[in-house]
Amino acid sequence: MNISPEALAELRRRLLEAEETLRAIREGEVDALVIGMADRPQVFSIGGDTEAFRAFIEVMDSGAAAVDQAGRILYANGHFKQMLKAGTNDLQGVLLDDLLPGDKARDLLVAGRPARTALEIALPSGARHLIMASSPLQLGTVAGYAITLTDVTERIRAERAEQSELIAQSIIASVNEAVLVCDGAGRVTHSNGSARAILGVDPAGARLADLLPLRPDAASGFKDTAGIVEAALGGKSLRGIEVLASQAPGPQEFLISAAPLDVPGAPGSGCVISIFDIANRKALERQQHLLMGELDHRVKNTLALVLSxxxxxxxxxxxYRDFEAAFTSRIHALSATHNLLSKNAWTGLSVHDVIEAETAPFAGSNRARIEMAGLDRHISSEAAIALGLISHELVTNAVKYGALSMDAGRVIVTARRDSLSHPLVIEWRERGGPAVVPPTKKGYGQTVITQSMQFAPGGDTSLDYDPAGLVCTINIPSALVLS
Structure with a gap:
């Protein structure tokens, strides 16, 4: 083959250029090669660029690494190793797939485009949240991926804390009970509408010990409310402690419960205080105290009456047989009135109910023979007991000796207003019985009838031994008439 002198000279020139290029590559004088391709030139970095790349990623604040197309690590900086718990181990040649859970590596190494995935790494100090991103990289003559790791743990924690704060505030606002939240210093940081309403102020920033001091007589075991906060911060839950709120616009007596505020990773950071209005309970306690005193008084009076x-x-x-029968009968009479008063909470009784209760056991099938009219007036419990005893003696006498001892006999009980001093006069009148003769001696039944109502000023009872039938007039003073 014949080559012209010009062509031969051109080949020699190119050979010299190639030899010079190889020498320059060997000696590090060339940074990159540009090779012509069918569609576009391809640039390959050579020599010093690789070292510059390594130096650059080593000083990065985030984790960084370079991997080849198979996912094998070419280089990783110290942050990258630390974030993946690799310590000081050399990761060169390690498959990224072996360091990441599941299919995370496969998700990252996507040819021709960037990709990213989220990771959660368990460390002794707690879970860390990372974002790993990849981007295609041409490193010298090697094609691969640039990998970066970003620690977003604090951001996620902040977002979760903010979300938890919103949830906590929503819960506090939605509960019916009054709720306060205190910090470690015992100062109020949060409160709901119920708490602000009953306290009459916005308690934010106030010390709980100043806001709700203990009742002086409360047996709580604490010197002040600050001790309750301290106990709750230590993990104790407390209930039913009585406090005062002098600034409250309404009731000022409350019960509080305290519980530690459970914040993950921050034990003892605060406590939750629930406030309960006990005004109704205190009113009931005072009423109960009065009722106990009244009950004590009534029991003593009843026992004295039974003894008498x-x-x-x-x-x-x-x-003894006569005593047993008479005594038992009178105690039953007293019991009948007491039962009625108990059902009516000792607020008094109508005259009709008292006389009906005392006469019913004796009337039997002849109930119609006892006529009652106008007896709807109400009298006090003391007057009811006295009237019950009087009615019992009258009906007992009527059955034994008076109108109810004969088939044609009957009893008429009526009420009228006599005067201002005696707004209620009850008359017991017997008709159709045997002729009435005044007794030759005074028995206990007569004493009960004539003296039972005399316990109150203006109260008295009189007996008229009319031959046509016994008449008993009972004057109940205005102090004992309720309606």
Whole structure:
């Protein structure tokens, strides 16, 4: 083959250029090669660029690494190793797939385009949240990926804390009970509408010890409310401690409960205080105290009355059998009135109910023979007990000796207004029975009838031994008439 002198000279020139290029590459004088391709030139970095790349990623604040197309690590900086718990181990040649859970590496190494994935790495100090991103990289003659790791743990924690704060505020605002949240220093940081309403102020920033001091007489075991906060911060839950709120516009007596505020990673950072209005309970306690005093008084009076009935019945009884029958009958009469008063909460009774209760056991099938009219007036409990005893003695006498001892006999009980001093006069009148003869001696039953109502000023009872039938007039003073 014949080559012209010009062509030969051109080949020699190109050979010299190639030899010079190889020498320059060997000696590090060339940074890159540009090779012509069919569609576009391809640039390959050579020599010093690789070292510059390594130096650059080593000083990066985030984790960084370079991997080849198979996912094998070419280089990783110290942050990258630390974030993936690799420590000081050399990761060169390690497959990225071996360091990441699941298919995370496969998700990252996407040819021709950037990709990213989220990671959660468990460390002794707690879970760390990372964002790993990849981008195609041409490093010298090697094609691969640039990998970066960004720690977003604090951002996620902040977002979760903010979300938790919003949830906590929503819960506090939605509960019916009054709720306060205190920090580690015992100062109020949060409160709901119920708490602000009953306290009358916005308590934010106030010390709980100043806002809700302990009741002086409360047996709580604490010197002040600050001790309650301290106990709650230490993990104790407390209930039913009485406090005062002098600035409250309404009731000022409250019960509080305290519980530690459970914040992950921050134990003892605060406590939750629930406030309960006990005004109704205190009112009930005061009422109960009054009722207990009243009950004590009534029991003593009842026992004294029973004792008096026992003694007087015994004095006027001819035998033990007579005493037993009379005493039992009178105690039953007293019990009947007490039962009615108990059902009516000792607020008084109508005259009709008292007389009906006392006469019913004796009337039997002849109930129609006892006529009652105008007895709808109400009297006090003391007057009801006295009227019950009087009615019992009258009906007992009527059955034994009076109108109810004969088939044609009957009893008419009526009420009228006599005067301002005696707004209620009850008349017991018997008709159709045997002729009435005044007794030759005074028995206990007569004493009960005539003296039972005299416990109150203006109260008295009189007996008229009319031959046509006994008449008993009972004057109940205005102090004992309720309606």
């Amino acid at each position: 009935i026992s003694r007087q019945t015994f004095r006027h009884s001819e035998s």
